[in-house]
Amino acid sequence: MENKVKLELMSKSSNEAFARIAIAAFVSQLDPTIEEIADIKTAVSEAVTNCIIHAYEEKEGIIYVTCILKNREVTIEVQDNGIGIENIDMAKEPLYTSKPELERSGMGFTIIDSFMDEMKIESIVGMGTKVTMKKTIK
Amino acid sequence: MNIKYDEVDKLLTCQITEEIDHHTTEKIRRILDDEIERYIPKRIVFDFDKVSFMDSAGIGMILGRYKMIRMLGGSVEMINVKSNVRKIFEMSGVHKIIQIN
Ligand SMILES: Nc1ncnc2c1ncn2[C@@H]1O[C@H](COP(=O)(O)OP(=O)(O)OP(=O)(O)O)[C@@H](O)[C@H]1O
Numbered sequence: 001m002e003n004k005v006k007l008e009l010m011s012k013s014s015n016e017a018f019a020r021i022a023i024a025a026f027v028s029q030l031d032p033t034i035e036e037i038a039d040i041k042t043a044v045s046e047a048v049t050n051c052i053i054h055a056y057e058e059k060e061g062i063i064y065v066t067c068i069l070k071n072r073e074v075t076i077e078v079q080d081n082g083i084g085i086e087n088i089d090m091a092k093e094p095l096y097t098s099k100p101e102l103e104r105s106g107m108g109f110t111i112i113d114s115f116m117d118e119m120k121i122e123s124i125v126g127m128g129t130k131v132t133m134k135k136t137i138k
Numbered sequence: 139m140n141i142k143y144d145e146v147d148k149l150l151t152c153q154i155t156e157e158i159d160h161h162t163t164e165k166i167r168r169i170l171d172d173e174i175e176r177y178i179p180k181r182i183v184f185d186f187d188k189v190s191f192m193d194s195a196g197i198g199m200i201l202g203r204y205k206m207i208r209m210l211g212g213s214v215e216m217i218n219v220k221s222n223v224r225k226i227f228e229m230s231g232v233h234k235i236i237q238i239n
């Protein structure tokens with residue numbers, strides 16, 4: 001079984017809820033548990049919010065969210081053409097945030113890493129960032 | 139948001155009635171800060187019974203209000219926190235700073 005959906009979103013905070021609900025609805029065809037769906041919703045929300053706050057710094061931009069289902073494995077890619085990440089290892093550190101003045105806690109990547117089975121971050125400064133996350137539905 | 143203030147105990151109860159993310163925290167933060175400044179409560183209780191979703195935006199929002207209330211000499215607790223929300227507070231260590239009942 002293979003299935004795929006692709007969303008293109010304007011970088012607006014009101015789209016955060018739409019993105020996580022749309023992906024959760026798509027994944028629901030695999031009959032996940034309530035906890036698995038909650039984990040996926042949170043991970044999508046973290047990655048999309050990062051595009052809005054960090055990649056585009058609350059300015060205009062497009063966010064691409066792709067979700068692929070292959071047997072019981074869910075792969076979600078969240079991509080932006082924003083400012084990019086200079087030091088990915090540092091960005092992944094729990095509690096590291098470049099925007100403490102916005103009351104950010106620096107836990108987004110740590111949450112994705114722990115709620116999903118796999119997380120991969122690819123980024124080029126000035127070009128953009130792609131976060132790929134995978135989770136197998138039991 | 140449902141806000142209740144008990145004059146005698148100087149207790150402010152804030153029931154948050156929506157999902158907590160980057161989009162909604164801007165409004166929630168504004169309402170809470172206004173209420174806290176108005177009453178200067180001795181105790182504040184955040185009721186999460188109606189919060190079905192929260193991401194990392196909630197951590198910063200709650201810690202920010204905690205700092206403000208502590209500076210004014212009050213105490214903070216959270217009640218009715220659902221398991222998916224609790225997981226996020228526990229992962230970030232918030233449960234060690236603010237009591238979750
Ligand atoms: N899409 C992105 N583009 C550019 N920089 C990013 C992107 N995503 C994350 N970052 C950088 O990585 C850091 C860590 O991200 P993370 O989501 O872990 O924390 P945060 O967003 O700062 O805080 P929180 O998610 O807890 O509110 C950010 O502060 C930012 O500097």
Ligand SMILES: [Mg+2]
Nearest residue numbers: 046050108109
């Ligand atoms: Mg983040």
